Amino acid sequence: MLASDAVQYNINCPAAPTRNDRILGDNVNLNKTLFAQLIAASKDGTTLSFEDAAEHHRRRRNNDSKPHNPAFRFGNKMAICLLARYGNMFGVLRRAGKHGLNTLYVEDVKRFYLEDDWPVGDARRELPYFSPEANSYIDCMARHIGYEIQRPHPPSDDDEGDGC
Numbered sequence: 001m002l003a004s005d006a007v008q009y010n011i012n013c014p015a016a017p018t019r020n021d022r023i024l025g026d027n028v029n030l031n032k033t034l035f036a037q038l039i040a041a042s043k044d045g046t047t048l049s050f051e052d053a054a055e056h057h058r059r060r061r062n063n064d065s066k067p068h069n070p071a072f073r074f075g076n077k078m079a080i081c082l083l084a085r086y087g088n089m090f091g092v093l094r095r096a097g098k099h100g101l102n103t104l105y106v107e108d109v110k111r112f113y114l115e116d117d118w119p120v121g122d123a124r125r126e127l128p129y130f131s132p133e134a135n136s137y138i139d140c141m142a143r144h145i146g147y148e149i150q151r152p153h154p155p156s157d158d159d160e161g162d163g164c
Contacts, residue, residue: 007096016085017056018113035113039106047097048104054144065132076150079140087137093119 016034041056042048090102092114097103110118142149 003143016082017041017053017089039109042106044098046106047099048109049099050102050140050144053090053104054141057082057086057141058145059068078153079142079147079149083141083147084134084139086141087134091137095119095130100140 017038018030038048038053038056041052044053088108091106093104093108094102094103095108097105107121108122111117111119139149
């Protein structure tokens, strides 16, 4: 596993792309149904775009979490937490392709999630993946789902008890 179970437990917030909500039990192990839904979001069966990922979030994860997790609230903190899951996937696995520099190939995503391995022929980046870059992906995903992240965080955005 690329991260320990304890780390996975702490970072997998509600509506994560491939993990159950923590309040529902096991949020460490890959939920293969959720993973299959993520892969199925690909419009062409070969790549995932920001639009595909946003559609997956809107239609599946956000809507699925609402009825099953009574503590689910899509506030500012929650938005950043769960959109980071998608943004980091693009930040780490992206390659140049059909969707420009932000193309995810389905086979790369499968290898990363199912085999805990880097894509075949992966050339690690020369520069590390930094917070400003991660934030730009979070903002991009937020725009794609029609949400605006408030900065600074509003004091009323207390998502305590949300499992994040």
